[in-house]
Each structure stands twice: as structure tokens, then as C-alpha cells.
Amino acid sequence: MDGYIKEIQDGLNDGDAEVVKNSTEQALKMGISADVIIATALIPMMEQIGKEFRNGNIFIPDVLMSSRAMHASLYVLKPLLVESNLKRKKGLIVIGTVAGDLHDIGKNMVSMTLQGDGYEVIDLGIDVPSSSFISAIQRYKPDILAMSALLTTTIGELKHVIQAIVNEGIRDRVKIVVGGGPVTQDYVDEIGANGYGKDVFGAIEIVNQLLGNKAGYFNV
Numbered sequence: 001m002d003g004y005i006k007e008i009q010d011g012l013n014d015g016d017a018e019v020v021k022n023s024t025e026q027a028l029k030m031g032i033s034a035d036v037i038i039a040t041a042l043i044p045m046m047e048q049i050g051k052e053f054r055n056g057n058i059f060i061p062d063v064l065m066s067s068r069a070m071h072a073s074l075y076v077l078k079p080l081l082v083e084s085n086l087k088r089k090k091g092l093i094v095i096g097t098v099a100g101d102l103h104d105i106g107k108n109m110v111s112m113t114l115q116g117d118g119y120e121v122i123d124l125g126i127d128v129p130s131s132s133f134i135s136a137i138q139r140y141k142p143d144i145l146a147m148s149a150l151l152t153t154t155i156g157e158l159k160h161v162i163q164a165i166v167n168e169g170i171r172d173r174v175k176i177v178v179g180g181g182p183v184t185q186d187y188v189d190e191i192g193a194n195g196y197g198k199d200v201f202g203a204i205e206i207v208n209q210l211l212g213n214k215a216g217y218f219n220v
């Protein structure tokens with residue numbers, strides 16, 4: 001098992017999408033689950049790449065190559081994460097990365113994992129302005145609005161979007177969860193979100209908790 005995990009990690013480090021895709025497929029064939037691949041190969045390696053970037057050992061093109069390789073793995077994993085609960089929709093979630101922020105790897109992982117756990121997810125993408133979040137609440141009437149922010153310069157957008165939702169008079173129509181590197185529980189309390197998740201597992205936990213651990217009540 002460790003061999004395949006190591007191959008995925010090395011491929012991510014080298015920014016080699018082909019290697020990462022192939023070794024993800026091999027790992028699955030050997031019976032390693034998608035959850036284990038995410039938890040032991042993808043997340044720790046992206047954290048490591050972040051440290052290298054922060055320390056100036058690697059540069060943006062390297063990070064881009066690694067994130068491309070990460071998406072190659074997610075591409076292989078997506079059907080497995082999503083298909084497990086196709087018939088049992090537990091609720092509807094609208095998700096997006098806030099305005100000014102182009103990071104989407106974590107958001108995509110959260111989205112896929114929530115779909116795998118039985119939720120329907122509408123993904124608004126990256127760099128989403130507050131007006132689009134508001135239109136999506138009005139149009140889709142989701143149970144949860146999930147927002148991602150990875151930069152200290154963009155977490156303020158989380159507060160801005162929530163304030164815009166309050167001003168629109170629709171705050172009581174939706175529960176709001178947030179996430180991303182700089183987000184803390186203190187910040188969540190300060191901006192009046194309903195909760196946050198530190199990682200994909202935390203995301204599922206908070207969403208299930210907020211929706212009362214219901215099973216199959218929406219769009220069945």
C-alpha cells in the first residue's frame with residue numbers, strides 16, 4: 001500500500017499528472033480506498049508543497065504543475081466519491097470560492113466528498129462575487145451555503161458575503177459553512193457563520209450536524 005501512496009506523493013511533488021493519475025488508478029485497483037488516498041497522499045503532500053512554496057524553495061509554476069497533478073488524481077477519484085450515494089440525496093449545497101480567490105483544490109475535494117456522502121452540490125466555481133452567492137440562494141434554495149477562502153486577503157470576503165446575505169433579508173433561509181487555511185472557529189463566530197470544517201472530514205461532520213443527520217429528504 002505504502003508504495004502506491006509514495007508514488008502518488010512523488011508524482012505530486014514532481015508535478016507529473018500522468019504518474020499521479022496512473023498511480024491513483026493502481027492504488028484503487030490494489031484496494032486502497034479513495035478516502036485513504038486523499039487523507040494519506042493528497043492532503044499531506046499539498047501541505048508539504050505549501051511549505052516549500054512559503055520557504056521559497058519552489059515557485060508558482062511548480063505549484064501550478066502540482067495542482068494540475070492533484071486534479072488528475074481527483075479526476076480518477078471523483079466517480080467513486082460521488083457514485084456511492086446517488087439515490088439518497090440528503091440535502092442541497094451551493095459551494096464556491098470567494099471573490100479574488102482562485103484556489104479551488106480544497107473546495108473541489110470538499111464538493112466531491114459531500115457528493116459522496118449523499119448531498120447534491122452546485123459548484124459556482126472560483127472568484128465568486130457576493131451577488132452570485134445571493135442569486136444562487138434565491139434560485140436554488142439550498143440547505144447550506146459553503147464558501148472557501150485560502151488567502152488572508154480574501155477571508156474578509158466571507159464576512160462581506162454574509163453581510164450581503166443579511167442585508168438581502170435571506171440570512172434565515174440558509175445555513176452557512178466556511179473553510180480554507182486562514183479560517184478559525186473564532187473567525188467563524190465573529191462573522192456569524194454556522195460552522196466551519198478544517199478539512200473534508202470536518203466539512204462532512206459540520207454539514208451533517210447542521211442538517212440534523214437527516215437521510216434522504218431532498219430531491220429523491
Ligand code: B12
Pocket residue numbers: 043046047048049050051053054060063064067100101102103104105106107109110146147148149150151152153177178179180181182196197198199200201202203
Ligand atoms: C495550490 C496553491 C496555489 C495555486 C492554486 C491552484 C488551484 N487550482 O487551486 C496557485 C498557483 C494558482 C496559487 C496562487 C496563489 N497563491 Co496559493 N497556494 C497553493 C497551495 C500550495 C496549496 C493549496 C491547496 O490546494 N491545498 C490543498 C487543499 C486540499 O487544502 P485546502 O485548500 O486548505 O483545503 C482544505 C481545507 O482548507 C478545507 N476547506 C477548503 N475550502 C473549504 C470550504 C468549506 C466550506 C469547508 C467546510 C472546508 C474547506 O478542506 C480542504 C480539504 O481538506 C497553498 C499552500 C497550502 N499549504 O495551503 C498556497 C497558498 C494558499 N497560496 C498563497 C499565496 C500567497 C498565493 C498567491 C497570492 C501567490 C502570488 N504571489 O501570486 C496566489 C493568489 C492567487 C489568487 N488570487 O487566488 C499562500 C496564502 C498565504 C495567506 N495566508 O494569505 C499559501 C498558504 C502559500 C504560502 N504558504 O504562502 N496558489
